[in-house]
Amino acid sequence: MMIDIAVVDYGMGNLRSVSKALEHVAPNKNVAVTSSAKEILDAERVVFPGQGAMPDCMRELESRGLRDAIVQSAASKPFLGICIGLQLLFQHSEEGDANGLGILAGKVKRFASDAMYDAEGSKLKVPHMGWNQVYQKQDHPMWKDIPDGERFYYVHSYYVQPDDESLVAGVTEYPKAFTGAIAHNNIFAVQFHPEKSQHAGLQLLSNFVQWNGKS
Template sequence: MIDIAVVDYGMGNLRSVAKALEHVAPDHRVVVTSDPAKIAAAGRVVFPGQGAMPDCVRELDARGLREAVIAAAADKPFLGICIGLQLLFDHSEEGDVAGLGIVPGQVKRFAAADMHDALGGKLKVPHMGWNQVYQSDKHPLWAGIEQGARFYYVHSYYVQPQDAAIEAGYSEYPTRFTSCVARNNIFAVQFHPEKSQHDGLQLLANFVRWNGVSN
């Protein structure tokens, strides 16, 4: 029995995600896999990734993992990370590509030309480094994590949900953008919990204990 499946579609260093999960859940079996059958058999699924959206979609389909991810997101505790958040949406401006259509909404690029900090300094894209995350609503995955805790980001695009009610957290760069969404058994984040030290590990530990119910 696989307790936690980390979906491997060839995009990003998935071992760092798996190692972080093994650290917070030493009694659970964590498997990095590109086998749809193993994903289907797992008790919970983590869907991470790094890279460009068109490449991620292509590799996901090349490995026959599209339907496995859609099925997992329908009925078991499911955690999306970084591109694993963006892929859940209908469409991305990055490469003008369709996502998986699990969560209604769009993926937008930061408008680099118009972005300045409070002192007038120009902000860079990608948004890279530590930033505060503000919890939009209560959720089991926020247990033990303070409002405004800092998490680690690396991204040039952000999600824009069709339904604002699914926003679970947001950050500012320099204006507000959705950094976490929650709907039923799905929780997905733009930042990298596996690179976010104590609070990132706390979020992963909360996921391991989560029964897939938002409230």
């Protein structure tokens, strides 16, 4: 059976919650968690999630022979990156001094925990964990029916810094603005976890299922 939505499994993170959320918003679609390069390449659209450290993720992608399938999918079909799946799209990360896939120009930086204070002067914790607002920086089909400033769920210590600011589709403040979402052609990727973000997250996933890969 043709896979409509491939959720990439490279051994990093619990992917069941992602696939269950997609099945909820797209009950008539064939959603499959897969580590098969062929199935990923043949799928109509691809979700690239992940948790863990960037060097480990890159090592697993390489060892499972999935790098080329991800690069080709990110160039050719609706593609959604989630959390580490966003960070891996860029060239280099401060986490383990690791190279990413280099699909997009930019770097992944760590929150400067010694300089993180909110407006009241209270020290902010790293990792950034919990609900926070996402402010939309461009009009995009993936934001359909999602209010500007909606809250999504985050768990991360690193954030992406694209070379091209026009890639930024959404920002979140902690305490300064950082990239919460990027958009480039058929790629949309988010630092937050839509599968853990209740109604707003399900709306984003629903938008992805309907998105034709054009902005």
